[in-house]
Amino acid sequence: MLPHFSYVRPETLKDTIRHFNTKGAALHAGGTDLLGCLREKIMDVDKVVSLSALAELCEIKKTAGGGLSIGALATITQVAENPLVREKYPGLAQGAAEVASPQLRNQGTLGGNLCQKPRCWYYRGEFACLRKGGDICYAIDGENQFHAIFGHDRICAITHPSDTAPPLAALGAKVRAAGPDGARSIEVEKLHVLPKQNVHAETVLKPGEIITRIELPPPGENRYSAYRKVRARRSWDFALAGLALALETDGGRVKNARVFLSGAAPVPWRSRAVEQAINGKRLDAEAIAAAAEAVVEDADPLSQNAYKLNLFKGVVEEQLHAAARAA
Amino acid sequence: MAQDDNIYYTRGLEVPETPEPGAKPKFWEKTAVVGKPTPRVDGYERLSGTAVYPSDIKLPNMIYGALLRCPHPNARIKKLDAGRARKMPGVRAVMTGDSAEAKNLKWRYDDFTVPLLDPHCRFEGEAVAAVAADTPYQARDALAEIHVEYEVLPHLADHDRAMDENAPKVHKTGNLVGKDEYSRGDSEKGFARADTVVERTYHTQCELHTPMELHGCVANWEGDRLTIWESSQGVYAVQSTIAEVLDLPFSRVRVIGHYMGGGFGSKLQPGKYTVLAALLARQAARPVKMILTREETYLSVGNRPASTMHLKAGIKNDGTLTALDFRCTGPSGAYPAGGTSLVDWLIRDLYQCDNVSCRSNDVYINAGPARPFRAPGHPQGSWALEQMIDELAEKTGMDPVDLRLKNIPEVSQARGGMPYTTTGLARCIREGAEKFGWKDAVKKARQHNQSNSHVKRGAGMAACLWIVGGGGQPSTVVIKLFRDGSVNLNMGASDIGTGTKTIMALVAAEELGVKPEMIQIEHADTGTTQYATPSGGSKTVPTEAPTVRNAAVEVKRRVLEMASVDLGVPAEDLDYNGAEIVSRSDKDKRIRVTEVSRLKKRGVVVGVGYRGPNPSGKTVNPFGAQFCELEVNQKTGEIRILRFLAAHDSGRVMNRLTYDNQVFGGIVMGIGFGLTEFRQLDTRQTGKLCNRNWHDYKLPTALDVPADMESLPIEIDDPEANNTGAKGLGEPVTIPTAPAIANALYMATGIRFTRAPVTPLEVRRHLDLQKEG
Amino acid sequence: MHYDEKKPGGGVTRRGFMQIIGTGAVGASFAGVAMAARPEPAPPEKMIPAENTVKIRLHVNGAKQEVLAEPRWSLLYVLREVIGLTGTKEGCSRGECGACTVLIDNIPRYACMTLAVEAEGRKITTVEGLMDGEQLGPVQTAFLEEDAYQCGYCTPGQIMSVEGLLRKNPDPGTDEIRTAVSGNLCRCGAYKNIFRAGKKAASLKNK
Numbered sequence A: 001m002l003p004h005f006s007y008v009r010p011e012t013l014k015d016t017i018r019h020f021n022t023k024g025a026a027l028h029a030g031g032t033d034l035l036g037c038l039r040e041k042i043m044d045v046d047k048v049v050s051l052s053a054l055a056e057l058c059e060i061k062k063t064a065g066g067g068l069s070i071g072a073l074a075t076i077t078q079v080a081e082n083p084l085v086r087e088k089y090p091g092l093a094q095g096a097a098e099v100a101s102p103q104l105r106n107q108g109t110l111g112g113n114l115c116q117k118p119r120c121w122y123y124r125g126e127f128a129c130l131r132k133g134g135d136i137c138y139a140i141d142g143e144n145q146f147h148a149i150f151g152h153d154r155i156c157a158i159t160h161p162s163d164t165a166p167p168l169a170a171l172g173a174k175v176r177a178a179g180p181d182g183a184r185s186i187e188v189e190k191l192h193v194l195p196k197q198n199v200h201a202e203t204v205l206k207p208g209e210i211i212t213r214i215e216l217p218p219p220g221e222n223r224y225s226a227y228r229k230v231r232a233r234r235s236w237d238f239a240l241a242g243l244a245l246a247l248e249t250d251g252g253r254v255k256n257a258r259v260f261l262s263g264a265a266p267v268p269w270r271s272r273a274v275e276q277a278i279n280g281k282r283l284d285a286e287a288i289a290a291a292a293e294a295v296v297e298d299a300d301p302l303s304q305n306a307y308k309l310n311l312f313k314g315v316v317e318e319q320l321h322a323a324a325r326a327a
Numbered sequence B: 001m002a003q004d005d006n007i008y009y010t011r012g013l014e015v016p017e018t019p020e021p022g023a024k025p026k027f028w029e030k031t032a033v034v035g036k037p038t039p040r041v042d043g044y045e046r047l048s049g050t051a052v053y054p055s056d057i058k059l060p061n062m063i064y065g066a067l068l069r070c071p072h073p074n075a076r077i078k079k080l081d082a083g084r085a086r087k088m089p090g091v092r093a094v095m096t097g098d099s100a101e102a103k104n105l106k107w108r109y110d111d112f113t114v115p116l117l118d119p120h121c122r123f124e125g126e127a128v129a130a131v132a133a134d135t136p137y138q139a140r141d142a143l144a145e146i147h148v149e150y151e152v153l154p155h156l157a158d159h160d161r162a163m164d165e166n167a168p169k170v171h172k173t174g175n176l177v178g179k180d181e182y183s184r185g186d187s188e189k190g191f192a193r194a195d196t197v198v199e200r201t202y203h204t205q206c207e208l209h210t211p212m213e214l215h216g217c218v219a220n221w222e223g224d225r226l227t228i229w230e231s232s233q234g235v236y237a238v239q240s241t242i243a244e245v246l247d248l249p250f251s252r253v254r255v256i257g258h259y260m261g262g263g264f265g266s267k268l269q270p271g272k273y274t275v276l277a278a279l280l281a282r283q284a285a286r287p288v289k290m291i292l293t294r295e296e297t298y299l300s301v302g303n304r305p306a307s308t309m310h311l312k313a314g315i316k317n318d319g320t321l322t323a324l325d326f327r328c329t330g331p332s333g334a335y336p337a338g339g340t341s342l343v344d345w346l347i348r349d350l351y352q353c354d355n356v357s358c359r360s361n362d363v364y365i366n367a368g369p370a371r372p373f374r375a376p377g378h379p380q381g382s383w384a385l386e387q388m389i390d391e392l393a394e395k396t397g398m399d400p401v402d403l404r405l406k407n408i409p410e411v412s413q414a415r416g417g418m419p420y421t422t423t424g425l426a427r428c429i430r431e432g433a434e435k436f437g438w439k440d441a442v443k444k445a446r447q448h449n450q451s452n453s454h455v456k457r458g459a460g461m462a463a464c465l466w467i468v469g470g471g472g473q474p475s476t477v478v479i480k481l482f483r484d485g486s487v488n489l490n491m492g493a494s495d496i497g498t499g500t501k502t503i504m505a506l507v508a509a510e511e512l513g514v515k516p517e518m519i520q521i522e523h524a525d526t527g528t529t530q531y532a533t534p535s536g537g538s539k540t541v542p543t544e545a546p547t548v549r550n551a552a553v554e555v556k557r558r559v560l561e562m563a564s565v566d567l568g569v570p571a572e573d574l575d576y577n578g579a580e581i582v583s584r585s586d587k588d589k590r591i592r593v594t595e596v597s598r599l600k601k602r603g604v605v606v607g608v609g610y611r612g613p614n615p616s617g618k619t620v621n622p623f624g625a626q627f628c629e630l631e632v633n634q635k636t637g638e639i640r641i642l643r644f645l646a647a648h649d650s651g652r653v654m655n656r657l658t659y660d661n662q663v664f665g666g667i668v669m670g671i672g673f674g675l676t677e678f679r680q681l682d683t684r685q686t687g688k689l690c691n692r693n694w695h696d697y698k699l700p701t702a703l704d705v706p707a708d709m710e711s712l713p714i715e716i717d718d719p720e721a722n723n724t725g726a727k728g729l730g731e732p733v734t735i736p737t738a739p740a741i742a743n744a745l746y747m748a749t750g751i752r753f754t755r756a757p758v759t760p761l762e763v764r765r766h767l768d769l770q771k772e773g
Numbered sequence C: 001m002h003y004d005e006k007k008p009g010g011g012v013t014r015r016g017f018m019q020i021i022g023t024g025a026v027g028a029s030f031a032g033v034a035m036a037a038r039p040e041p042a043p044p045e046k047m048i049p050a051e052n053t054v055k056i057r058l059h060v061n062g063a064k065q066e067v068l069a070e071p072r073w074s075l076l077y078v079l080r081e082v083i084g085l086t087g088t089k090e091g092c093s094r095g096e097c098g099a100c101t102v103l104i105d106n107i108p109r110y111a112c113m114t115l116a117v118e119a120e121g122r123k124i125t126t127v128e129g130l131m132d133g134e135q136l137g138p139v140q141t142a143f144l145e146e147d148a149y150q151c152g153y154c155t156p157g158q159i160m161s162v163e164g165l166l167r168k169n170p171d172p173g174t175d176e177i178r179t180a181v182s183g184n185l186c187r188c189g190a191y192k193n194i195f196r197a198g199k200k201a202a203s204l205k206n207k
């Protein structure tokens, strides 16, 4: 049962920004995450600003430069099933297909998926934890088997829940954002913030700022992309460990590899160590083994989640072998 | 055997005496409708959306109740102020521990009697106050305005610490609920005779019932008469508890539960919420609908307790089991609730073994009390025993199928050698193995594992029995045959999704010769239907079906008597075929049932059936064995179950369609127990529940269970069990599933997974240990 | 074409529940996902204050319906407690079980995660809307014949997920059916029969 809020469904982006740029306002795209947060009283919201009258934000279209522009309100299902996405950006299509459940994919939007709140069970439960404005992080000394092994700095150990952000980041996507101060582009890779930067926010979006589109650059020649998600249950489950890969091959050698992990850190976690281990190399057993070792180099596992170390190694191995076979 | 009588029956309340059973009808050698795959008689209602479940009830003027619950695992209420809540929009009733209506009421947790709204809350989720308002939204708004100051007390969340000297005490008397001991023979000597002795510790996690329909009710007063629509497995159990708490005569408490969306044991009893709904309804002078939230059900309506089990087994090289020694600890929760109840039963009874000793400690922790959960105790004990048998088989170089077959008991050893009416244990194992292609599956898995693929394969099996499965007294059923030949069947039992109504229609149709569609069922209403014990424990069919048959026999006897007047032929010479009454000696003497003059005049003939007693000196038990094949990804720890076969001896198959469905459902639940489900308390900090929703508490989904599931009924005539030959089915089908999976995992990985559930985390952790050596 | 208006013939009626009559012709398949340009909901001119109720127009099972709702009310609450269509069930109100699945513009969604105000002007189909008069529709008939339910509480949601799948893909394979119902828990564990019912429903519809 949700608490009271007022509701408005503006017809223009301008009005939307105006309504959204007030204290206590929250955006409603598909509502699948927002309503859960309101039920759990995670945030104080007294006004819900619906995006659903902004039909132009639903479209998926080619850009002049040969890339793809996805409206922030495109549903996850539309992204997963879109023929262009499937053909040119399979990693994104795979990530989208792994999100939540079919009904949630039919309703949740790509913009909402990038901006969803964390899924730490303390955060979602009746615990006044640090991220919610309390004094301590319950996960650090508590039940942290599903928490982060990177980037938490022992401040807050959420794992970023999105399955679309890692492939988008790997594919070099940018979001277009519109706000009171005008529009700007932000690389997906730079959209999310670490606890040490700001433990109370998940994105760099400023008050009143709305994601309008997600833009993918044209795929290069011989580009391979994939997303793999390991989880305890095959539907409705966030990643225990996930891997988004995008790489190009040139004469059998890897170049421009971009590797992002999910289930690993408070943001989609870029593994430069893996990238370095494979760039310029053939994906043979030796290179793959080196990459697998590299993936957990700087990890800082918590009391219950050291199993993720070998899990990530295993996923890297498995996925690089698959990439080698595909190349 | 106090325990097997107790678990599914209303405790502490007298059950009505059952009169002598009617003439015992002959065993059916052949059946016309019983056993045939028959769609459910209430399928139309359930599929069209017209079935009215308790949560669907909407009465004129109805308002909505909501409960405030204690957020701490152990706390005392210092101050409670509901003043502002009363003034909130839409609020029509508020109930606190100080309210006149609630102040003197008591609630019983087993043999503890506490105030209904107890200022000392011993578990997170204990009821603290309640409100009712025009909309459920307003009711929740009002709850937020009730201000409570708690004195938070030290809590105990880990049952393995319960007996530590410095552990916080859940009750003044300490943390021990009770000890249970059993022994036969001499274990010491047994182990001395063994060629091999193996010892292991096993753990299973706390599992939550989480039926799809939320717990809850609608309560309505008409003067002094209270009507409750409750999502329940037993309307009479709700009636007796509510009448007792509110000090009302049973006759003034009418409980209706025509449809219900699953219970699995958690709805054998009402909750405090039921009483509070009635109190709010009285205060507001309006009907109140009180449906719990999903989160509340995680805290307060029962669970299958976790267990820590230690099993030591001795075996000779020829496969003879020489001794079993079992120790177990399990938590009841904050009040006595059978924390270790029946966990040791399979160790006592499943395999031939002369020397057995079992000890269990049932302890308190500060968490919601347990409730019976589909086959209480058995899946836990099976997890230990069936993995141990697998290990012994390996140690003695025997096939696990053969080792089990070598140790089939002739009689129930745990009952001092009492014979089973029938036992299909050996047949389930042998014929199941054959149908599954066990030998082949093992060979193929081993071959596959020679390759260097990181996906390994395994096949595993396990067997079981269930302690009660014969049903029993009391039960009363009334059948009415109307003058147009149609039939009304009246019974108090609930249909919890197992297809009870359909089976009863088939039984009545079989006996009366009428078409099942001619039978209309009235059930699960204490105001209008007969007394019945709650539906649970796989006892509903063996309890009610014989009673239905008795009632049908009685109706037939009466109608033949009536027809004998019309035909001038003695009743003993007459047969009823559903349409006509015909003389056996002179086929020309016949009369349509609609023409029988006394029936025409009276309008209806009524037959009352009572459940006869079970055979004395014998025990009625169902048996089973399950087999599975699976794959494990050794890099990621992911498990994929490829197929399952379940061979079960539950006596006569009453309806093949619902029979198979039960079998598949049992396997699915067993997969959850073995692979995905666990309650996570914040053990080292607040003691609160971390995963109180279906996302963090993971039930198997459509993608987690194999499409390839096969049911192989082992149908053995059991004329002694009861007049239908049916034994229980609902519980045994979920008992051996998890250890069958664990045994297959062992074949795939060489690791004994002794902790359930085996999530990918657990697999990965063990693989890491294996690597380290 | 309005799918709701198509009446697949045959099915199971309240009377004679055990006779299962074959189904008649079903017409053309549903073409694609109609979401790309969403039918525009009639926008509220002004902001709806929190504690006010506002009139919203819903299009439920082919009939227009006006209800007064607070902004915070879910579509599930409005369907069940305001309109009285209780075939759609509540299991969690958190998007975690699927009991509340309905079709919105032919697409399966959770009514518990949809604000009623957001459903303004949308075409909503509930399990009641799959009936062919007094007869069970093809998906419901398939569930009956395959015994694809036990307690029946998850069942309306399962049926709507299968219906949604078949409107998009009239001839799905087992894997597609499994995925389509993977947002619908069944604690009774009737999954295997649900998969079979999905297959059978496709053939009943295509007859």
Ligand SMILES: Cc1cc2nc3c(=O)[nH]c(=O)nc-3n(C[C@H](O)[C@H](O)[C@H](O)COP(=O)(O)OP(=O)(O)OC[C@H]3O[C@@H](n4cnc5c(N)ncnc54)[C@H](O)[C@@H]3O)c2cc1C
Pocket: A026, A027, A028, A029, A030, A031, A032, A033, A034, A035, A036, A072, A076, A098, A099, A100, A101, A104, A107, A108, A109, A110, A111, A112, A113, A114, A115, A116, A117, A161, A162, A163, A164, A205, A209, A210, A211, A212, A236, A237, A238, A239, B695, C094, C095, C096
């Ligand atoms: C049970 C469950 C399981 C889930 N499992 C997964 C999973 O496995 N993987 C996964 O990736 N996700 C998962 N999710 C998350 C789900 O995918 C998201 O809820 C969904 O994608 C969010 O989209 P929405 O449009 O519904 O967002 P909303 O709920 O409408 O919004 C979510 C948040 O983003 C903000 N927001 C929305 N749109 C914009 C925008 N355009 N610009 C700026 N801010 C915006 C909102 O203000 C809000 O705070 C799960 C969710 C649930 C409820």
Ligand code: SF4
Pocket: A118, A120, A121, A122, A123, A129, A130, A131, A132, A136, A137, A138, A139, A140, A155, A156, A157, A158
């Ligand atoms: S991990 Fe972050 S969200 Fe979770 S308890 Fe710690 S601070 Fe809160």
Ligand code: FES
Pocket: C089, C090, C091, C092, C093, C094, C095, C096, C097, C098, C099, C100, C101, C110, C111, C112, C113
């Ligand atoms: S009630 Fe909507 S998903 Fe559970």
Ligand code: FES
Pocket: B212, B261, B262, B497, C148, C149, C150, C151, C152, C153, C154, C155, C185, C186, C187, C188, C189, C190
């Ligand atoms: S039929 Fe009971 S939950 Fe699915």
